[in-house]
Amino acid sequence: MDVFVNAAVSADGKLSSRRREQIAISGEADFARVDRLRAEADAVMVGVGTVLADDPSLVRYDESHRRDVRGADSDPPVCVVADSRCRTAADAAVLDGDRETYVLTSEAAPTDRRDCLEAAGATLVVAGTERVDLPRAFDALEAEGIERLMVEGGGELIFSLFEAGLVDECSVYVGNLVIGGREAPTLADGEGFVDDFPELELEEVERVDDGVVLHWTVP
Ligand SMILES: NC(=O)c1ccc[n+]([C@@H]2O[C@H](COP(=O)([O-])OP(=O)(O)OC[C@H]3O[C@@H](n4cnc5c(N)ncnc54)[C@H](OP(=O)(O)O)[C@@H]3O)[C@@H](O)[C@H]2O)c1
Numbered sequence: 001m002d003v004f005v006n007a008a009v010s011a012d013g014k015l016s017s018r019r020r021e022q023i024a025i026s027g028e029a030d031f032a033r034v035d036r037l038r039a040e041a042d043a044v045m046v047g048v049g050t051v052l053a054d055d056p057s058l059v060r061y062d063e064s065h066r067r068d069v070r071g072a073d074s075d076p077p078v079c080v081v082a083d084s085r086c087r088t089a090a091d092a093a094v095l096d097g098d099r100e101t102y103v104l105t106s107e108a109a110p111t112d113r114r115d116c117l118e119a120a121g122a123t124l125v126v127a128g129t130e131r132v133d134l135p136r137a138f139d140a141l142e143a144e145g146i147e148r149l150m151v152e153g154g155g156e157l158i159f160s161l162f163e164a165g166l167v168d169e170c171s172v173y174v175g176n177l178v179i180g181g182r183e184a185p186t187l188a189d190g191e192g193f194v195d196d197f198p199e200l201e202l203e204e205v206e207r208v209d210d211g212v213v214l215h216w217t218v219p
Contacts, residue, residue, distance in 0.1 A: 001142045003166050005151045005158055006037055008173040009187050015155055018181035022054040025175040027209040032062070037171075039066035041077045041150035043102070043141065046094075047157035048083035049185075057093035058152070080104060080141065080149070082157055084131045086113035090120040102144075104137040106130055134164050159190030162198050167218050170200060175211040 038061035200216035
């Protein structure tokens, strides 16, 4: 499975402010680029931190681009949430609509929360004891036919993906805002690396609006 990270950061590398509210870091041209990327993916993923902070629906994508790249009868991309304890609310926007939503969870998720999300239409994938075991969960997604997974954040999930060596490509829109704040989420949070830092290969730089998109691959 190809795993592709896409996110927008401020000029100082923040995904959001210390209040963890959604911030429009990029503009219309970048939103259109993201809609095209979603159209190329089988699934779009976020961590439960993003679900709780932003309640994203992740449904928007460029339909005509999808028809071009995937054919006229392709289904919309499905949705994936990493949520070890099933904290996603039953009325979360990721569970709206007809498309399938996978909640990757762990054995630590309380039974009543699992039942609640299944009743709300989620398909649960249990992998890991305390936290989602991402390599195992991704194997299960691959077995469901997901070949290209787009990950939109946040920083905790993105760090874990780099730590597990699961990222193949990464594109980052760097916008012209300065957000600041030591508690504000960045592109990769988690524990952080102290050595063996993953290195990326710069493939492309593109000016979009008042920022740039950096496209990296992971050798
Ligand atoms: N600018 C952008 O492009 C962008 C995009 C997305 C989000 N954001 C911002 O990012 C912030 C949210 O980011 P975040 O870092 O707090 O949350 P996140 O990365 O979306 O979610 C992190 C949570 O996912 C769960 N998780 C399950 N298994 C995991 C694993 N193996 N590794 C890591 N996490 C795992 C953990 O909670 P459990 O252990 O309870 O499961 C963890 O706390 C918000 O402020 C949002 O607005 C910005």
